Amino acid sequence: MIRVLLADDQHLVREALAALLGLEPDLEVVGQVSRGDEVSPAVTALRPDVVLLDIEMPGRDGLTVAGDLAGVRVIILTTFGRPGYLRRAMDAGVAGYVVKDARAGELADAVRRVHAGGRVFDRKLAAASVSAGANPLTxxxxxxxxxxxxxxxxxxxxxxxxxxxxxxxxxxxxxxxxxxxxxxxxxxxxxxxxxxx
Structure with a gap:
């Protein structure tokens, strides 16, 4: 079984994701948190294989949290398909970046691929990120x-x-x-x- 931790401040979205992923025979949602500052303690306590992180959460944002999760495979799962966010996620070492309008099967497949050592990034967003260029701001x-x-x-x-x-x-x-x-x-x-x- 692939152990998954969900971090999203929207309760309905988080619970729906847990229910959908729970239908997959090889995925187990071992925990859910609603704040960014709850992620690291949950990772320590639950030992998930893959963490699905939203970006905008109270406490700490998902991009900052992702940079602190050494040794854990992280997928950013967000509504925000902004090129700069993708670049920041990649700089933080995430293994995947999936926009929330993806199909449930695509998300489950992304979890499997990331768990197996692969990387999964939204193609349209990756192209937009390349064309937008690097952040010019210090x-x-x-x-x-x-x-x-x-x-x-x-x-x-x-x-x-x-x-x-x-x-x-x-x-x-x-x-x-x-x-x-x-x-x-x-x-x-x-x-x-x-x-x-």
Whole structure:
């Protein structure tokens, strides 16, 4: 049996996935968690062969969690088919990336292939990721844009990130220029849409 752990904050989706995977004769869902910060303790306690991780969860996001799960085969299972997310998932060492509109049989097959040592990535998304190119933003530019999505003035952002006002303005200006947009709100939207934040 292939032991599977599900991590998704949407209860209905998670329980439906568990029921569908439970119909497969060689798959066993050994646990379910609803928060990213619950994944590592569940992996330690349950010893799954494959972990299915959503990206956006409370506690910690799935892409961050995936990078911490050494020795465990991970598939990102998400609604968000953004090229930047796929690239970040690959950088975190995941073995698969499946969009939630896949058929149940495709998901079960992905679990089997990943368990056997293979890698499974959505083809359309992989092509989009290659054409989108690498994330042009530095880590600090991403931090500042993330903070900008929470609102507030430059001074508010500077205070939250422990930076000077001028440094925040410089990072915002650089990000706006790299993304070819007019202001920080457009920069944050553009970066988020590509999965770069």
């Amino acid at each position: 880590g600090r530019e991403r931090d500042v844009l993330r903070a900008a999505t929470e609102g507030g003035t430059v001074a508010d952002i500077a205070r939250r990130l422990h930076l000077s006002d001028g440094t925040v303005r410089n990072y915002l200006s650089s990000a706006i220029g790299k993304l070819g947009v007019r202001n920080r709100a457009e920069a944050a939207r553009a970066a988020e849409a590509k999965g770069w934040l």
